[in-house]
Amino acid sequence: MAVHSIDSEIQLRRWCELVSLLSMDVVRPFYDLMGLRLREPDRLQSVLRQAIVSVRKNMGSDAGPGLVRAVTELLGAEASQQLSWWERHVFHFGPRDNLNLDKWDNILRYCLHDPELWKRLFPYSIWEKALDRFWQSLNIDEFQRRLNELDTRPLSDWDLHLYALRLYDDNLHSSSIPDGPRLLVKPTVREYQGYQFWAWVLSTLRREQLDRLWQEGQRIVEEEELQSARGLPHPSILGIGL
Numbered sequence: 001m002a003v004h005s006i007d008s009e010i011q012l013r014r015w016c017e018l019v020s021l022l023s024m025d026v027v028r029p030f031y032d033l034m035g036l037r038l039r040e041p042d043r044l045q046s047v048l049r050q051a052i053v054s055v056r057k058n059m060g061s062d063a064g065p066g067l068v069r070a071v072t073e074l075l076g077a078e079a080s081q082q083l084s085w086w087e088r089h090v091f092h093f094g095p096r097d098n099l100n101l102d103k104w105d106n107i108l109r110y111c112l113h114d115p116e117l118w119k120r121l122f123p124y125s126i127w128e129k130a131l132d133r134f135w136q137s138l139n140i141d142e143f144q145r146r147l148n149e150l151d152t153r154p155l156s157d158w159d160l161h162l163y164a165l166r167l168y169d170d171n172l173h174s175s176s177i178p179d180g181p182r183l184l185v186k187p188t189v190r191e192y193q194g195y196q197f198w199a200w201v202l203s204t205l206r207r208e209q210l211d212r213l214w215q216e217g218q219r220i221v222e223e224e225e226l227q228s229a230r231g232l233p234h235p236s237i238l239g240i241g242l
Contacts (some may be wrong), residue, residue, distance in 0.1 A: 014093050015068050020166065021181055023048040025156040029146050030185050035090045035192035035242070038082055047074045049158065089240040090195065092187040100237050101194050106228040107217055108134055117224075120216045123209055130201065137197035143189050147182065198238040210235050 021027055022036070023045055031041050038044055051070035058066070072080045092098060111117040112134070122130045151170075155163060162168070168180035205213065214234045221229045 018087055018091060019048050019067055019071055020162055021184055023052060024159050024162055024181055026150055026159055027181050027185055033143055034188045036086055038079060050074060090192050092191050098191050100233045103229045103232050105194055107226055110226060117220060121213055133197055133200055137193040140189060195240055195242055199242045202239045
């Protein structure tokens with residue numbers, strides 16, 4: 001789980017945020033929806049808390065690098081590798097995460113309401129199935145159901161501490177603008193569901209069909225002037241090994 005980046009300070013802040021986030025009781029119910037499918041999810045939460053407490057006692061506020069090392073040592077090699085994979089491929093920390101997925105998401109959302117455009121992307125034999133699968137990937141009803149249930153409960157002592165430490169305030173904005181931990185949880189759920197859709201696409205289409213999907217996607221981007229999808233990558237790049 002070593003942090004190597006041109007901007008190591010940003011990467012370090014990213015890891016510290018991730019560790020704090022996943023240690024929280026209000027986040028634990030969403031592990032699976034975010035794609036965190038570890039063998040022992042409860043142990044992950046316990047280890048993260050242990051690392052946070054230990055490092056803060058020994059290092060105070062300058063705890064970033066020590067926190068990453070402590071988590072790695074306590075989790076062990078296999079779980080650390082799984083967490084690192086998730087951080088690189090799925091976790092949504094900022095607007096520059098999962099850009100390739102977002103470009104395809106923009107073009108597919110645009111084509112959703114125009115059957116002729118959608119049919120240009122996918123072969124006749126699966127275009128309806130692809131449409132259904134993509135709609136499913138956009139559905140976050142289960143996330144909302146769990147969130148509504150959590151909102152009826154008081155925060156745990158651990159979460160209260162982190163809310164105060166990180167100045168989280170779920171009521172800071174209107175209900176349409178998430179704040180607090182959900183500011184990162186919700187988009188991460190969306191990203192994971194998007195990758196699940198593409199895992200199905202990549203396992204269903206042959207190489208020449210994927211090439212055609214890419215070519216048609218590029219044409220639609222130009223024809224419809226979809227600036228948000230410029231530089232559309234080949235869909236094979238969205239295979240992250242789910």
